[in-house]
Amino acid sequence: MNYYELAIIGSYLDNLTYESEFECELLSEVIVPFGKQNKPHRAIILKELSKPNFMTKAIVEKTGCVLSKTQFELACFISYYYTCKLGFVLASFELLKPYETHAFNPLKSVSLSPLQSKAYDFLQAQSSSLLFADTGSGKTEIYIKLIEKYMQKGEQALLLMPEISLTPQMQKRLSVYFEDKFIMWHSKISKKKKDEALKALQNGEILLVAGARSALNLPFHKLGLIIVDEEHDNSYKANNKPYINARDLAVFLGQKHNIQVLLGSATPSLTSFYKQKHFRLKGTFYESEKEFIFDESDLGLSSLVLRELKTSLRAKKQAVIFLPSRANFRQVQCKNCGERIKCPFCSIAMSMYKNKNLLKCHYCSFVKPIDQSCPHCKGVMLEASKIGTAELCEQLKQALSEFSPNIAQFDRDKITSMTKLNAILKDFNEQKIDILVGTSMLAKGHDYHSVDLSVILGLDEFLFRPNYKASEECLALAMQVAGRAGRKGKARVLIQSKQKAFFQTYIKDYDQFLQDELENRKNLYPPFKRLLRLVIEHKEQRKAKELCEFLAREFKKLKSAELIGFGSCAIELINAKWRFYLLLRSHTHTNLIKIAQFAQQYKEVSADIDPNDFS
Ligand SMILES: [Zn+2]
Ligand SMILES: [Zn+2]
Structure with a gap:
């Protein structure tokens, strides 16, 4: 036996x-x-x-x-x-029988500019590196060239990108070079497509997978190259257990298995910038010139925003508008007692959807009709604030009625499937839509050729989040949205913010920002230190609090790590569970992993190493 x-x-x-x-x-x-x-x-x-x-x-x-x-x-x-x-x-790994791959020589080879060639020569000689390339400077061609090199050897390549970038345009672009030797993979893939993709992989025909985070778990049997495009993007970090970061895992695999790793971004994360050798690819492929306009008015449709939109409409150009929240309004507040209407299961203000006459919690999806009076003081002076995408679309239609523009909403409420995403991108590219109003979805690397105005609203709140990465993520987002305008020719970028000095200093100079931010983080935060966040969730507030305080007492005794904060979470209630946190810092991850293992003896505790989410 x-x-x-x-x-x-x-x-x-x-x-x-x-x-x-x-x-x-x-x-x-x-x-x-x-x-x-x-x-x-x-x-x-x-x-x-x-x-x-x-x-x-x-x-x-x-x-x-x-x-x-x-x-x-x-x-x-x-x-x-x-x-x-x-x-x-x-559970998240796909399995296949062992298979062999075969070398492939693409019929059409990509040609690089002298500058792209210089970048390629540098990058291909590194086991892992970062391509820090301005928007429009042509990093995709460099990726394609590198993938070709591995295909010719019969080795597989994985091109990771945020899910929302896996569009038919991307598929078309890749098929020019890689014919039918590649598959696309993402979390919304249909059962049929998934089976087809796995079958092709099993036959050894597939040398390239272009995919989102989950593609990392696919059964590669001869992986030679991993490219992580938009490596700064938060979608590489899982928000469920296990809280993996696919970019970090790619770097790990590269070191462990002699797989070449290339990270790419126009706004690289500070961590990758600090840890990786990089090539700086400047300038845009198309001639482009940007004018930055600052608007210090309160959040909303100011006269300056309207003026710029009208200029674009008159010139028959398109505009994109970024806004951090969905729905009509993100908050309904009582003018009498100041209370916000919160979800009964989460300590979160409920978002207002006017047309459906309801309030919705974006954390647990609980919905209820819009209150007519304040649940606390019975006052009737309820006021909605913090404008969302749906409301902005309505206001724009009225304010710009003389142009009767086509305005489309681009957020998770509207884009519920790949089909809807593709349809709206197609319409926008064919200029059937004049103004696209969206959340961070807008920032992802879609190429729009007739956009001459990017409007960025409501970033200040984002900038002041209690997160050590707040300014990095905020600036990266602003630059990504700004990058949607002026892929060809002149463009204007309007930033509505009371933090003009911050944006003015850095919006045209991410390099300088990275240098300054490295100084700010020294001895305190990643990439110099490692963080571990523990979250305790319990139906009884007292029990969660007691466990948090017990763990805090234990961790204060430690020499291997420093307890830098604990207590009630910023969002203290989600799904009717009370939430407490502990935040620990150490110079190595090994110390933090031991702490995570210890804390997770308690089933109420979940551990998130290298956390992104501090809510
Ligand atoms: Zn009230
Ligand atoms: Zn809720």
Whole structure:
């Protein structure tokens, strides 16, 4: 009889021991009886064991699929670094039978400008590096050239990008060079497309995957290159357990497996800028000139904003408007007692949707009719504030009625599928839409050729969030939105902010910002220090608080890490659970991982290493 240690795919449990009459290969997938009812379940063979002194269940059969070595290393690292069980991590991995890949010579090869060639020569010689390239300077051509190099050797390449960039335009662009040797992969992929993609991968035909975060877990059997486009983007960080950061995992895989890693961005993260060798690609491919206009009025449709929009409409040009929130208004407040109307399950102001006559919580999706009087003082002077995309669209239609412009809303309320995303981008590119009003979705690298005005509203609140990365993320967002205008020719960028000095200093000079911000963070924050955030959630406020205070007392005794804050979370209630946090800092991640492991003995605690979210 053979005995094996197995990871049960999708299980929160530790690894288990099973017996088998037949021999099983390490890292192969098997079916085992699992749980009280012995239901068939997928599992991975991890280790051969000697006969244990307890009863074991028998493995039913082999499936023929395996976890590739790269996948196994990645899963083990995620399990260790983000402190969660291996079986649970494996649930998001796709498995295939072993396969071979074949070299491919693209019919059409990309041609680079002298400057792009210089960048390429530098980058291709590094095991990992950063391409710090202005918007429109042509970084995609450099990616394509590098991918070609690996394809010619029969090695696979992974091109990671934010989900929203995986558009038909991108598919078309890649197919010019890579014909049918690539697949697109994202979280909203249909079952049919997914099966087709996996089948093509299994046949060894696929040498390139262009995909979102989850593509990192695909069964690559000969991965030679990972490119992380828009590497600064927050969508690489998961907001559920395990709280992985796909960019960091790509860098890890690169070091571990001799895979080349290239990160790219027009506004690189401070961490990558500090840690990676970089090439600075300046200038835009198309001649472009930007004029920056500052508007210090309060949030909303000011006369200056209207004036600039009219200028664009008269010139038959297009405009994009960025706004941080959706709905009509993000807040409804009582003028009498000052209370905001909050979700009963979350300590969050409810957003107002006028047409549907309802208030909605953007955290737990709870909805209720719009209150007619204040629930606290019964006063009737309710006032909506913090304008959202839907309201701005309505106000624009009225204020610009003489032009009867086509205005479209571009946010998570409207863009609920890839089909809708593609439809709206197509209409905008064909100039069927004059003004696109959207949230951070707007900032992603879509190319719009007739936009001569970018309007950026409501960033101040973003700038003052209690997050050490607030100014970095805020400036990056402003620059990304600004970059949507003037891909060809002159353009104006209007920034509505009371922080004119900050934007004026840095909006044209991200390089200087990175230098200054490095100074600000020294000895305090990443990339110089590591952070761990623990969040305790409990239905009873007292219990959550007690556990938080107990852990705080324990952590204050530590020498390996410093407790820099604890207490009630900024959003103290979500989904009827009270939330408390502890924030720890150390010079190494190993110390923090030990703390995370200790704290997670308590099931109310979740650990987020290298956190992005401090709410
Ligand atoms: Zn009131
Ligand atoms: Zn809620």
